[in-house]
Amino acid sequence: MNTLSATLRRLYDSLGWPGVAGLAMLLLAGGMTLSLVQPKTAQLAELKQANQSLKTRIAQAARDGIPATGSQDDLTRFYGFFDGPAATQWLDKTYAAAAAQDLVLTQGEYRMTPDRTGKLARYQITLPVKGSYVQIRRFVAQVLKDVPVAALEDISFKRETIGTAQLEAHIKLTLFLDADQAGVH
Template sequence: MALTRLLLSETLQRLGRPGVIGIALLASSLGLAVSTVLPSWQELARLRAKAAATQEYLRTAAARAPRADESPAGQLRAFYAFFPLHTEASESLSHMFAAARESRLQLSRGEYAIVTDRQTGLVVYRMTLPVRGGYTQIREFVAASLKAVPALALDEVTFERPKISETQVQARVRLTLYLRAAS
């Protein structure tokens, strides 16, 4: 015991203060690495196992899923199935008006026209909406509307600022909602 203490004391004197500080820093960094990196490695292993299980599940689900009809007629049916029914127009419009509310805009009375396209068989619902607000508000409204209603298309946006000093702009937003006629 006394010999071990003597050897330790002699080694510490040989290392000096910088050596002792270096050894202490090395020991503390090793402890820090073990306490932070080891849990991260365990979490990474857990996430990799979960990802592998999910990929296996998707492979088996895809194998069991019915095959899509790849014929031209099947592709055309799938294309038309994308569009909402014309009876669901009010739901699509409510999403659009909700986007206006979220953008803090009030939509003025607009022009609405419904036309059935004879070539495609789609019901085309054209809207021209006068809007007054900030440029970013109008841009947010248009982006949110297009995101909320995938069958909605932006045809035109025109901005007008009556006076250069005004922060509000007057815009005219022309949108088209494509709907599927009842089968």
């Protein structure tokens, strides 16, 4: 211990306090490099390798096509989910959900479009609705529960004045239907 203190004293005498402070900062910078920069450098190398692997897989998929991930039975069962009641029956359930919340559905917009796969059809419905927030929220929840082929795409609210409990909402739903049953190809 005595030799260490003597060595430090000689170092201080030869460098002075600015030299010792500079040496301490140099040692601190080296320690930070080892503790902070080196692990991040290793992590960056791993990420670059993972990125290259993904690029290789994407290029291979573009060349060879996307490999099948499930069995044909799984795919048939998936599309079978949409082979159910006709669109009018799903709409009846939607109207019943509105009536259960004492909402009046004014004239909506309805549009049937084929899906890119050709196996499904999208029946897009835009409904203007007036009611309280709770009524509208319950209506949407009931539709999503009763109509399993429905997806809520968008909902927007508008209030005439701040104190008004009534809201105007535009609800955009999409029903996913079997294209053959819907008559769309």
